[in-house]
Amino acid sequence: MGVRQHLAELENKGFVTQTREEKQTRGRPVHLWRLTQTGHQRFPDGYPQLTLELLDVIRSDLGEDSMNQLIDSRNEPKTNSTIYRNCRLPGKTSKAVLRG
Template identity: 30%
Template sequence: MQETRRLILEILRERGHATVDDIVGELQKRRGQITAVTVRHHLTRLQEADLITTPELRRRTTPGRPQHMYSLTEKAHQVFPNNYQRLAASLMNELSRRLPPEGVNVILEGVAADMAQDASIPDLPPAERLDLVVQYLNDHGYHASWQETEDGYLLHTHNCPYHQLNVNSDSLLCDMDMRLIAMLLGVVPRRVSRVSAGDASCSYLIPLNGQ
């Protein structure tokens, strides 16, 4: 990200909200001379990227024209460093340590059900449904695709979005993916390959006859 815009986001994160004059003052302390016109240009670009809110008009407590107050959007918080990966890995490892595999599977089955419900895939003909399933999976980092073969439909996921969690039991997450994909498809497929076994993709076969 462009340096000045990154600094503006940092200022808004620290202050909660700020006017153009506030931002100009803070930027001058951190990087030297800058004009209000330049700041407004950067604010416009940040607003177009949905990183700051539409400015709110606030009256001054002293005489003068009302000022526009800027603040961060929810999306902007994704720009800053986070510890989600470490937290998720610790939670998974702690669950695996404290619960038997059946207990962890019950929890992950609930996670898969929540994700499938969020996807809201309608009951459509196989090809149309697969298009929506692939779109949902790609939106969630799976790098998915599908193809029709003589044996049925093959759904491929070329990326594991949980790979960097580095949890003690990868098979638990693989099983969760299997449940999720079955719920999205509305039929239980047969897994014919898996990345964790050294294959290029996790692939799932949906027979043409549905068996």
Template identity: 35%
Template sequence: MTDDKQKAKEQILYLLKMQGATNATDLAEQLEVSPMAIRQHLQALRGEGLVDYSEQRRPIGRPVKLWQLTDRTLNLFPNTHADLMVEFLNSFEAVLGEAELEKVLAERSRRQIQGYRVQFATLEGENCANLRQSRLDRQVKRLAEIRTKEGYMAEAIAQTDGSWLFIENHCPINEAARTCRLLCRSELEVFKTLFGPTVTIERVEHIMEGDRRCAYQITPHIKSGGST
């Protein structure tokens, strides 16, 4: 029973991480358990300081409790050796200066782009139903898979206008990025270089600016008389 309760708590934390503020009824439906059981788990998690709620008023009826994660959950998700990276960045800049640090980050970006392109290249040889999708569609989905493996809990959501919303629900280099804002800037530049001049990429949500996640709008340039 203890293992079942722990598993349920972990599932709740995962859903709140991926979805943001959610009510108990929606969580219950997704986990296929009773709302009462979910509320008991949420109260237990609240007692541990891992979740809290805010009340959202409705036109009719009682306010609805929207549950969300607290800052104490940050260490529950991958952080890619945060302390070591922060110490390295501080030491590197102190010894060699900001200009040299920028060179190192530029090399990191180059290697990222190279690695992603290699994995994109495998899409060209896939003989499956995915080939009905556009090249951009397949690339965005593949990038979400890659970034999820890297700890970003990424997802790609197709928009009705043909664009994509690329979401990273977690930042495994969060502490390092707060120390060195160049890391965030380089992440955006990596995406822009990776997809090239045929798309526009804009960061529309940013953890560093107080949002719960980072999100990027990826919009293909529409060519007259044909598709991208």
């Protein structure tokens, strides 16, 4: 199923609404899609729970000090933060973080 067909189906079910961006001057019109209240109930935002779960894993695997260092490092630019360079992550994940 194409993206537009999938979005049309979600709109028919009341999960999303479509708005048209009027400022576009060339090409196809830009359509913006947003979740409705029903859509938010059906597809809840899981970022807060994910954050808590990640902090629990960091605390249990790396210790309380590492978790606190990670949280504190969020206030520093990434280039100055040692936590990103010193944190040991398995396999491909560590390579992606170091490249990032």
